[in-house]
Each structure stands twice: as structure tokens, then as C-alpha cells.
Amino acid sequence: MSIFQHIRAVLRQKLEEVAPQQGWVLSEPLSTFTVESPRDPKHGDVATNIAMVSAKSIGQSPRFIATILTEALKSDTAITSAEVAGPGFINLRLSAHVWHEQLRTVLEQGVHYGDNPMGGGERINIEYVSANPTGPMHAGHVRGAVFGDALSNLMTKAGYKVTRRYYFNDVGTQVDVLARTVHLRYRETWGQSIGEIPAGLYPGDYLKPVAEMLKDRDGDKWLNKPESEWLKPIRDFAVAEMMQDIKNDLALIGIKHDVFTNEREIIENGTLDKVFKLLEDKGLIYTGTLPPPRGKEMEDWVPEPLILFRSSQFGDSSDRPLKKRDGHWSYIMPDMAYHYTMIEDGYRLMINVLGADHGGYLERMRPAIAALSDGKARLDALFCQMVKIFNNGELVKLSKRSGNIITLREMVDQVGPDSVRFTILTRDFATPFEFDFVKVKEQSRENPVFYIQYAHARCCSVLRQAKPMFSDTEISPKALMGQDLGPLVAEDEIALIRAFADWPKVVEAAAISREPHRVSFYLYDLASLFHALWNKGKDDGTLRFLIEGNKPLSLARLALVRGMMAVIASGLAVIGVTPVEEMR
RNA sequence: GACCCCGUAGCUCAGCUGGAUAGAGCAGUUGCCUUCUAAGCAACAGGUCGGAGGUUCGAAUCCUCUCGGGGUCGCCA
The missing domain is CATH 3.30.1360.70 (Arginyl tRNA synthetase N-terminal domain)
Structure with missing residues (x-):
């Protein structure tokens, strides 16, 4: 307790x-x-x-x-x-005794200190990134990626069994455009003049290597064939390559998903048809005509009867078409089937980390999930607000169409993965985020993340000093647990333990509100207490951690240092930053 | 016409489900390295919490209205 x-x-x-x-x-x-x-x-x-x-x-x-x-x-x-x-x-x-017991608890639990049973081992799904495989990871993806990853760490610490999932569409217009662009680049590798990339295809050079790899694999096989022959194989090839690129990019900031789910499989293995049938059996499908959307000029609006899902029965503002005029599935149908696979798999809570530009998604998907799970499963969406990139005060217009993008790789190369993660995780996800490339680069050396790592490094330094001093004494956390902690009486020492005691509450509050950034601020405050204590030891020798000739006091303070390391490590694990032993 | 997010120090942001004199970093000023790493510490300065009402012992926080910025409202993804 x-x-x-x-x-x-x-x-x-x-x-x-x-x-x-x-x-x-x-x-x-x-x-x-x-x-x-x-x-x-x-x-x-x-x-x-x-x-x-x-x-x-x-x-x-x-x-x-x-x-x-x-x-x-x-x-x-x-x-x-x-x-x-x-x-x-x-x-x-x-009583000081209470705090000493608290410190023993920290030493005993180590990085697991702060773990919370609130989740009760419940399996939950957290979906994040989920960019379609048509281009590299860029600045716009980074926030959701880092946030989703940290949230997964946090929910795991809070006792949930988290599946980190990436869902991508490998069917439809976008991946066909990808295939056509790759084919064009492929022709280019054979010396054909392709000129400017035509409007409607993907600009940027990032597909050139893919075309080279295609050439290495297939030779000139697709050079003079009609699109009907090469579209499918090149599409499959390109999608696989792009997904590999995305995984590599995500690995640069320490992100790894457990499961990748793709749309094609859900269609091909019959899940989609099954879900459609299910809704039909429930009497939730009919043919009807919708009014034109409000507040928006629709030039090509044609009222026409379509196959509709009665989502308004589940709180949606309107029923939704499941098929387009051209007879193809509309995007929500495969998405419904995708969520159905998770419902079937036993998930009752699904969290989707989305960009703010997907505002309407939740309203559409929730009714489907309610219908398909008979109200037992729930989808939550967390909308990360937009990231605006500035270059020394000047807004950078990012657009995929013009090929003007800042890639994740560039960000990490210039700022470093820890700074990127920490900068993102010191903001509430609901706050619009202004990322000034020049300023963050300038400040990367004084990023607050190093302040926290420095505290950990100083702890390690104390341990290094302690080893020769106590060559005959075990100073592992477990051994220090058995030490008499009575000598820890100074106000600042107790204040540090008091801060340790807050950590489990921070985990719980952060998990409930789904706000990993609270962890960052907590760690910063904790590091601040430690640095202050450290510097007091510089002014007053009796406050140093290691006092020559006073072994009981030194060992008690080593226990405090060990406790500090444990809490920092426990917190940084949520942020996804590795604690370092020394600063270089 | 409707919905979502934001507005707090010069700048970037915290402020935990209503609590005690509103916080941090950066930028500015001033001190501290013979002693466990100065990527640090201590101090000064900086605010009508966008505005107006309301709820109560008590509001940056909750409610209503309002102004400003961003996003969304499709058979696109």
C-alpha cells in the first residue's frame, strides 16, 4: 500500500x-x-x-x-x-521511518517501481502511425508515432496488455498511383526520358531506389508491357519496399509495432464479406439516397441510391454509404471489417491515435463497432493536433504533392532521437505544436532530456566513486535495502524520497488521462531536486553522497542514489529514452 | 449551419478530475568549478491566465456567451 x-x-x-x-x-x-x-x-x-x-x-x-x-x-x-x-x-x-520504508520499496521494485494494477491485464489495442505505404515517414507522422509509442509504454506500465498495431491500406487509388510512379521511375532507370513527374503521381526522389531494386529483381520484364500486366506485381513490390522503409525509419526513433494489419488481407480472406452479411442479418443495411453534405460546396454531387449502413441508430449524424457509386467499397467498409477482426480476437478497448485532420473518423467508426460487438467493445480516438514546421520563424509549407517534405530521417539526423521524442512528449497531444527546426537544432545540446539523463549519469558517477571506497561491501540495490537508512534525515533527502512516492500516482493519472507528457514533466522536476542536492554537496561537504570515514551515512545515501536511478530508469522507459551512465 | 482543439511571461510550453503567493525551459541580468561531471546550482527580472457573466468557502481549471487562431463535417483516405 x-x-x-x-x-x-x-x-x-x-x-x-x-x-x-x-x-x-x-x-x-x-x-x-x-x-x-x-x-x-x-x-x-x-x-x-x-x-x-x-x-x-x-x-x-x-x-x-x-x-x-x-x-x-x-x-x-x-x-x-x-x-x-x-x-x-x-x-x-x-515520520522519517515512513520515508525510509518508501525508499526500500523503490529499491526492491527497481524499474518496476510505479507499475500499476489498474489495467488488470486486460488486452487493449493501440493503433498508431498507420500511414499508407506511399512515401517515407515525414514530420507530420512523427508526433503521432512518438505519442502512440509512449502511450503504449504507459498503458503497459499501468497494467494493460498492449498490442501495438499498424494498419495500412494496400488497396485502392493511392497504391495504384504508387505503382504507376514506380513504373515511371523504372523506365527512367533504363535510360528513358520521363521528364517532369506528371500531376497525379508522386513527386520526390524517394521512389528511385525502389525502381532500381525492381530492375535488379525483374530486369526489363515490365518495360514494354501494358499497365494491366505490371500494375499488380509492381504494386505489391512497391508496397513491400515502402513498408520496409517505414519500419526502418520508425526504428530510428525506437518505434516497433507488434502487428501489421493490411486491408488486402481482410478483403481476400473474406472477413469483409462476412461483416457485410452480419450487418445485413441484423437489418442494418438498406438502399437509400442521402442528402448532400452541409457547409461545403459540392460540384459533382449527384443524388443516387446507395447501399447504406444505419449508423444513425448508433449515434451517428447520418447513415453511411458502404459502396461508392462506382460499385467499389467505400473506405469505411474495410475499416469496419478490420475492427471486427479485433473484436473477434477479444479486444474490448481499442485506442486509435490519429491526426487532427481525421476529426470525423470516430463518429463513423464507433457505430460500426457498437453494432458489430453488440455494444461490448469501444473505440477511443486521440487526435494529435497538427505540427507546424518553422524554419527560423518562417512557416514551412509542407505538401506531398509538391514533394516539399521534411522527413523523419532528417529530423533525427539533425536533432537526435532522444531530443525528438522528448520535445514531442513535453506537450499535451491536444495542443497545436510549433516545431522550429532552426531553434530546436540550436537547442538540441541543451534539450531538457539531457538534464534528466545527466541526473542519472551523476548517480552512476557516485557509484563509480563508491566502488573503491566500499570494495568490501555489496552496493547493489538489493543489498542496500538491508542498510540502516536512519542517517537519511536531511530535509532535501527526504524531499527526494517524497518525490519518489509521487511516481506511482503520476503513472496512474497519466494513464487515466492518456497523457504521457506528464511523465516528462515529473522526471524533469525529479532531476531538478537531485541536481539541487548535488550542488549543495559542493557548497557543504557534509552533504555529499560519499563521506570518507562515515560508512553508515554513505551507504544510506547510496541507497538514495540507487533509488533515484530506479525511478529515472522507470520513467525514461515510458518516454522511450535510454538512461545513460555518463554524458559525452 | 454543426462539431473538435487551442488562447497562460518576450518565445516554446506545463498547470494533475476546482485548492494555499500562477510554474518551467529558452532569451535577459548577477553570483558559484582546489572537493562525487558546471550539459549543473543559487538569485534577480518578467503575468489584468483572450474578454464578459455565472456556479461556491475558493476558478487558469467547471457552465453560458463572446473574440481570435487551427482542424473537420464525402461516395476522398
Whole structure:
């Protein structure tokens, strides 16, 4: 049980004890009060607003209730002082012993410290990136990619069994355009003059290597053949190559998916037909004509009867066509089948990380999932807001059409993977993100991520110093757990342990709100406490971690250093950054 | 016509499900390396939290309205 849970239980118990004596009637069960470590250390180790929250139902002033409670609390052995403050807060100080036990817990659990059981081992699916294989990873993909990856780490830490999934469309217009462009580049490799890339095909040079590989594999086989013969084989080849490129690019920032699901397979293995039949059997499909969309000029709008899904029965603003006028499936049909495979597989929660430009997706897909799972499965979408790229204050217009893109590879080459990840993960995903290439490059050496890594490196440095000092003593975390931690009494030392105690709460809150950036800020604050402590040791020799001739104190402080390393490592694992042993 | 996101220091952003004097980094000013790595520390300066109402012990946070910026509203993906 964590310190906060313990205090919580004590508070509730004391209140229930005191209430009958005072003639208070507790009309509702108390659960909304908070128990937290206050920002201002003057406010004690732990603060609670229980008196203020319960004031109304009790019918007494918050300060009066708080005064009664503080008297009762003083009998608890973990609590050394309790006082009323401000409008009715109760500020508690806890015995050093409580904090020493907390540190032992950290040492015992290591990188698993902060793991939370809230997920209960439930399998969830997190889909992210999911760019179609028609071009390289670029700046626009990076945010969702890093966010999705960190969210997966976070949810794993919070006790979920996460499948990291990439879903891509390898059917339809886009991949046909890909194939045609590759064929053009292929002709180019044979010395044919192709001129400018025609409008409608993909510009940029990135398909040249693909064409070269095609030439190596197939020779001149497709040179003078009609499109009907080469379209399919070249498409399959190009899609496979592009997916490989994407995987390689993602690996540059440490991203690896567990499962790749593609549209073609879902169509070819009959899942799509099965889903269609299923909806038909449920009476959710009919033929009808939709009104033209609102608020948008539609020049080519032709009212025509189409096969529709009754999604308005499930909260959608309109029914949705499953087939286009030309008879092909509309994109939502394979997507519905894709989600059906996951429902069949037992997933009840699916999280999709999308760009803000996919705003309408959730409204369309949720009804289908409700229908296909009889309301048992749920899709959540997290919309990462747009990334605007600036170059020294000037907005860079990115467009795939003109071939003006900044690739993921360029970003990583110039800024480094850790800085890229950390910069993205110090923003709420819902906040529009301005990424100034020049500034981030300039600041890459002073990126806050190094501040955190530096704290870890300093810990390692202390350990290196300690080894010769204590050549006869084991200084592993497990061994240090058994040390007497009594010498840890300094205010700043206890403050650090207090911060350790916050970590599990940060994990939980971040997981509930799906906000991995909270982890970044927590780690930064933690590192700040450590650096301050370190520098105090420079001013005052008695505060150094290792004190020559005082082994009990040094070993106790080594335990603190080990604890720091464990929490930093535990947090950086969520961010996806490796803790370093030294800064170079 | 409807929906979503954002508006906090000169700049980039935090502010945990309503809490105590609104925070950090960068930029600016000033100190600190004979001592575990100065990629660090300490301090100064910088704000009508877009605006107006409301809810209550208490609002940057919740509600309504409003202004500004971005996104979406297709049989496109």
C-alpha cells in the first residue's frame, strides 16, 4: 500500500471515529477528498482537503472540522505532526521511518517501481502511425508515432496488455498511383526520358531506389508491357519496399509495432464479406439516397441510391454509404471489417491515435463497432493536433504533392532521437505544436532530456566513486535495502524520497488521462531536486553522497542514489529514452 | 449551419478530475568549478491566465456567451 493510500485510509477511519462523538452525520461516503504532496514544502509532507470537502454535509466550518481531526490524527504512529492551515487544509508531517520504508520499496521494485494494477491485464489495442505505404515517414507522422509509442509504454506500465498495431491500406487509388510512379521511375532507370513527374503521381526522389531494386529483381520484364500486366506485381513490390522503409525509419526513433494489419488481407480472406452479411442479418443495411453534405460546396454531387449502413441508430449524424457509386467499397467498409477482426480476437478497448485532420473518423467508426460487438467493445480516438514546421520563424509549407517534405530521417539526423521524442512528449497531444527546426537544432545540446539523463549519469558517477571506497561491501540495490537508512534525515533527502512516492500516482493519472507528457514533466522536476542536492554537496561537504570515514551515512545515501536511478530508469522507459551512465 | 482543439511571461510550453503567493525551459541580468561531471546550482527580472457573466468557502481549471487562431463535417483516405 502506498503512503497516500495509507493516509487516506487513516483519515477516513479517524473521521468515522470522531463523527459520533461530535454528533456529525456523514451523509455520503467520502471519496472525493485528496491526499497529495503539496508544492510548497512548508505545507508539510502530505496535505489533505478532507475537512473542506466534508464541511457542507457535516454542517460545520472547514477549520473547525480540521481542528478536531488533527487532534485525532496525532495518535497515528506514522504521523508526527498535524496542523490546520489556510481555509481548512490539514498538513501532515510523517515520520522519517515512513520515508525510509518508501525508499526500500523503490529499491526492491527497481524499474518496476510505479507499475500499476489498474489495467488488470486486460488486452487493449493501440493503433498508431498507420500511414499508407506511399512515401517515407515525414514530420507530420512523427508526433503521432512518438505519442502512440509512449502511450503504449504507459498503458503497459499501468497494467494493460498492449498490442501495438499498424494498419495500412494496400488497396485502392493511392497504391495504384504508387505503382504507376514506380513504373515511371523504372523506365527512367533504363535510360528513358520521363521528364517532369506528371500531376497525379508522386513527386520526390524517394521512389528511385525502389525502381532500381525492381530492375535488379525483374530486369526489363515490365518495360514494354501494358499497365494491366505490371500494375499488380509492381504494386505489391512497391508496397513491400515502402513498408520496409517505414519500419526502418520508425526504428530510428525506437518505434516497433507488434502487428501489421493490411486491408488486402481482410478483403481476400473474406472477413469483409462476412461483416457485410452480419450487418445485413441484423437489418442494418438498406438502399437509400442521402442528402448532400452541409457547409461545403459540392460540384459533382449527384443524388443516387446507395447501399447504406444505419449508423444513425448508433449515434451517428447520418447513415453511411458502404459502396461508392462506382460499385467499389467505400473506405469505411474495410475499416469496419478490420475492427471486427479485433473484436473477434477479444479486444474490448481499442485506442486509435490519429491526426487532427481525421476529426470525423470516430463518429463513423464507433457505430460500426457498437453494432458489430453488440455494444461490448469501444473505440477511443486521440487526435494529435497538427505540427507546424518553422524554419527560423518562417512557416514551412509542407505538401506531398509538391514533394516539399521534411522527413523523419532528417529530423533525427539533425536533432537526435532522444531530443525528438522528448520535445514531442513535453506537450499535451491536444495542443497545436510549433516545431522550429532552426531553434530546436540550436537547442538540441541543451534539450531538457539531457538534464534528466545527466541526473542519472551523476548517480552512476557516485557509484563509480563508491566502488573503491566500499570494495568490501555489496552496493547493489538489493543489498542496500538491508542498510540502516536512519542517517537519511536531511530535509532535501527526504524531499527526494517524497518525490519518489509521487511516481506511482503520476503513472496512474497519466494513464487515466492518456497523457504521457506528464511523465516528462515529473522526471524533469525529479532531476531538478537531485541536481539541487548535488550542488549543495559542493557548497557543504557534509552533504555529499560519499563521506570518507562515515560508512553508515554513505551507504544510506547510496541507497538514495540507487533509488533515484530506479525511478529515472522507470520513467525514461515510458518516454522511450535510454538512461545513460555518463554524458559525452 | 454543426462539431473538435487551442488562447497562460518576450518565445516554446506545463498547470494533475476546482485548492494555499500562477510554474518551467529558452532569451535577459548577477553570483558559484582546489572537493562525487558546471550539459549543473543559487538569485534577480518578467503575468489584468483572450474578454464578459455565472456556479461556491475558493476558478487558469467547471457552465453560458463572446473574440481570435487551427482542424473537420464525402461516395476522398
